[in-house]
Amino acid sequence: MTPLSASAGRLWAMLLRHLYLLRGSWPRLLELAYWPTVQMILWGFISRFFTDNAALAESWVGVVAGGLIGAVLLWDVLFRSHLGVSMGFLEEMWSRNLGQLFASPLRPYEWVAALLSISLVRTVIGILPAALLAIPLHRYSVFEMGLPLISFFFNLVVMGWAIGLAVSALILRHGLGAESLAWVAVFALTPLSGIYYPLSVLPDWVQPIALALPSAHVFEGMRAVLIDGVFRLDHLAWAVGLNLLYLAIGAGIFLYAIHVARIRGQLLQIGE
Amino acid sequence: MRPPSLPKAPSPPAIEVAGLCKRFGEVAAVEDVTFEVARGATVALLGGNGAGKTTTLSMLLGLLLPSAGQVRVLGEDMIRHRYRVLVRMNFSTPYVDLPHRLTVAENLNVYARLYGLAAPRRRIARIADELDLADFLGRRTGALSAGQKTRVALAKALLNEPDLLLLDEPTASLDPDTADWVRGYLENYRDRTGATILLASHNMGEVERLCSFVLMMRDGGIVDRGAPDALIARYGRETLEEVFLHLARSGDEVDARRAPA
Numbered sequence: 001m002t003p004l005s006a007s008a009g010r011l012w013a014m015l016l017r018h019l020y021l022l023r024g025s026w027p028r029l030l031e032l033a034y035w036p037t038v039q040m041i042l043w044g045f046i047s048r049f050f051t052d053n054a055a056l057a058e059s060w061v062g063v064v065a066g067g068l069i070g071a072v073l074l075w076d077v078l079f080r081s082h083l084g085v086s087m088g089f090l091e092e093m094w095s096r097n098l099g100q101l102f103a104s105p106l107r108p109y110e111w112v113a114a115l116l117s118i119s120l121v122r123t124v125i126g127i128l129p130a131a132l133l134a135i136p137l138h139r140y141s142v143f144e145m146g147l148p149l150i151s152f153f154f155n156l157v158v159m160g161w162a163i164g165l166a167v168s169a170l171i172l173r174h175g176l177g178a179e180s181l182a183w184v185a186v187f188a189l190t191p192l193s194g195i196y197y198p199l200s201v202l203p204d205w206v207q208p209i210a211l212a213l214p215s216a217h218v219f220e221g222m223r224a225v226l227i228d229g230v231f232r233l234d235h236l237a238w239a240v241g242l243n244l245l246y247l248a249i250g251a252g253i254f255l256y257a258i259h260v261a262r263i264r265g266q267l268l269q270i271g272e
Numbered sequence: 273m274r275p276p277s278l279p280k281a282p283s284p285p286a287i288e289v290a291g292l293c294k295r296f297g298e299v300a301a302v303e304d305v306t307f308e309v310a311r312g313a314t315v316a317l318l319g320g321n322g323a324g325k326t327t328t329l330s331m332l333l334g335l336l337l338p339s340a341g342q343v344r345v346l347g348e349d350m351i352r353h354r355y356r357v358l359v360r361m362n363f364s365t366p367y368v369d370l371p372h373r374l375t376v377a378e379n380l381n382v383y384a385r386l387y388g389l390a391a392p393r394r395r396i397a398r399i400a401d402e403l404d405l406a407d408f409l410g411r412r413t414g415a416l417s418a419g420q421k422t423r424v425a426l427a428k429a430l431l432n433e434p435d436l437l438l439l440d441e442p443t444a445s446l447d448p449d450t451a452d453w454v455r456g457y458l459e460n461y462r463d464r465t466g467a468t469i470l471l472a473s474h475n476m477g478e479v480e481r482l483c484s485f486v487l488m489m490r491d492g493g494i495v496d497r498g499a500p501d502a503l504i505a506r507y508g509r510e511t512l513e514e515v516f517l518h519l520a521r522s523g524d525e526v527d528a529r530r531a532p533a
Contacts, residue, residue: 006388013385017371020378024412091371099368100428103333104386105358262337265296268330268367 010106014114018088019121032122036076036130043072044138067226068196069140073131074152074222075195078215079186080126081160082167084119086182089168093176098261099268108258112251115168116161123157145222148231152218155236158243159214160186165250169257172266194219214239214246284347286311286436286468287332292341294327294492301327303492305341309485311435314462314469316479318512319489320520325472326367328489329438332470333363346436357436359387364429365440366422372414376405376424379413380431387432399427403457418445426454430461437461439471443478455481476513486512488519495519 001009022028047068092098101111134140142149167185171178192206193215199207210216221235261267287309294302302324309315317325330336331343334354343350348357370379377396384392400406403423408416413424422445429437442458443451455478462469473479479486480500488496488503496503496519500512507515 001388001390009388010386013382016378016385017374017382020374020382021371024373024375024378095371095373096367096369097371099335099365100370100383101386102335103358103363104383105355105388106386107355262335265294265327265330265336267335268326268365 007107007110010110011114011117014106014111015117018091018118021091029125032080032126033129036073036080036126037133039072039076040069040130040134041137043068044134044140048138067223069134069138070142070145070222070226071195071219073127073134073142074156074218075193076130077123077127077153078156078160080123081119081157082164082186083182084122085115085161085164086167087122088115088118089171090179090182093171102267108255112165112254115164119161119164120157123160145225148221148225151236152222155214155218155239155243158247162243162246162250165254169253172257172261189213189215192216198223211238212242214242217242283311284344285309286313286346287470288342288344290342292328292331292343293339294331294336295339300492302331305494307487307494307497309468309470311468312462312466313485314471314483315485315487316483317470317472317487317489318479318516323489324492325489326365326440329363329365329440329470329472332438334358359432360434361436361438362429362432362434363438363440364425364442366444367440370413370424370428372412374413375410376413376416377409379424380427383428384431389432395431399430403427419447419450422446423454433465435467437467437469439469441473442471443475451478458482476511476516480512488516490519
């Protein structure tokens with residue numbers, strides 16, 4: 001067995017661990033798809049209220065409202081991706097399994113790769129039903145965005161990974177008392193991401209801060225596609241560049257937290 | 273004509289620990305511990321709660337980084353090159369669990385793949401048969417009794433047929449009959465594979481039966497060491513348990529002649 005295939009085998013083992021968990025628990029599967037679907041239904045009706053009103057539909061409000069479902073679904077991509085990493089990590093803490101994992105040949109970077117992979121699986125399971133259901137329910141297909149949608153999706157997934165790794169590092173450092181961060185951390189970025197409004201709405205001094213977020217470039221890019229029919233490569237380039245930077249930082253913080261946990265003896269102590 | 277073969281270099285000890293220390297702030301959990309375990313030997317770490325047994329085992333596994341000292345396992349430096357040997361060792365402890373929501377078979381399958389076993393299903397079937405787990409392979413691990421969980425943990429620890437097995441209270445929560453059976457299984461495993469076993473236990477009968485050498489720990493250090501019979505004779509006692517109680521209760525006088533390596 002080559003080192004690469006051995007590494008792939010360990011990564012697959014960790015993926016299997018989470019797939020077994022999902023397969024054995026339909027409430028977990030339901031929970032993944034539940035909130036994105038509820039959000040899609042709610043914002044779909046709000047969107048229809050604006051677009052069905054003749055006066056509003058003619059205005060800019062109607063144009064923007066037409067993209068609300070897309071914005072909601074894409075925001076949930078970021079949220080689910082972040083949650084996928086954090087939950088994958090928390091499952092090991094809840095089950096007091098960290099000691100077993102780190103006494104096995106599993107390398108920390110393989111664990112990171114497995115967490116990112118399971119996050120992608122969980123995101124697709126969560127978002128795809130809502131995106132498909134929106135087509136018959138609201139006559140809205142997010143897939144009509146075409147190829148740009150793929151870039152929006154993956155940029156938000158990667159940003160979610162970076163946040164998830166950083167939050168997991170905080171939980172590893174401070175214990176399960178910091179668990180609620182896994183649920184709320186990403187919402188701090190909501191006002192700056194320009195999900196439902198253009199960044200020009202923000203005060204001048206806030207806009208450069210917002211533009212340091214890949215999500216802000218994604219949502220600006222989404223509006224350019226939906227309103228102007230233009231795919232803004234500059235926003236794509238910024239989102240990709242920032243994501244690579246933040247993912248490297250998130251992974252670095254997470255790996256350092258594991259190192260510190262080995263110094264402090266936390267791998268055997270942490271649990272429910 | 274074949275050239276004469278070179279004499280084999282003697283294998284390094286399975287475990288070499290020198291000047292091992294672990295401090296958490298002001299607290300010294302392990303202080304200047306030095307010992308060796310020969311290949312194929314079964315050695316016990318004995319000591320009361322907080323003596324430093326689990327901390328020592330954790331450093332041998334690389335789960336915990338020492339504050340000072342050296343740890344070599346199967347000839348490799350565990351601080352720098354632990355991944356070279358982790359695949360050849362395994363452990364079982366009541367202080368960590370396997371995921372409760374996975375079935376026994378799923379948990380064993382995950383760990384069989386983490387250890388890179390070539391035929392995981394066949395190995396799991398065999399170990400389940402040997403440890404009498406076949407009837408509850410499909411049950412969730414969290415739904416098992418404490419004794420069943422201990423056997424599953426042992427199955428996980430033996431999946432990769434390790435050359436070095438670290439066991440922390442391996443028969444905790446087992447009824448006397450099952451505990452006796454597990455000890456017999458471990459003896460058989462050691463004799464069949466030549467594996468080295470280091471176990472931490474509070475069960476003196478278990479130690480006397482399985483171990484050829486004992487390291488007595490107290491307050492993070494090794495206070496005495498020797499074969500069970502030799503320790504019993506040295507302290508003029510009838511059993512190892514009496515030696516344990518004597519050492520646990522006679523702090524300062526033992527410290528004065530803390531055992532050299």
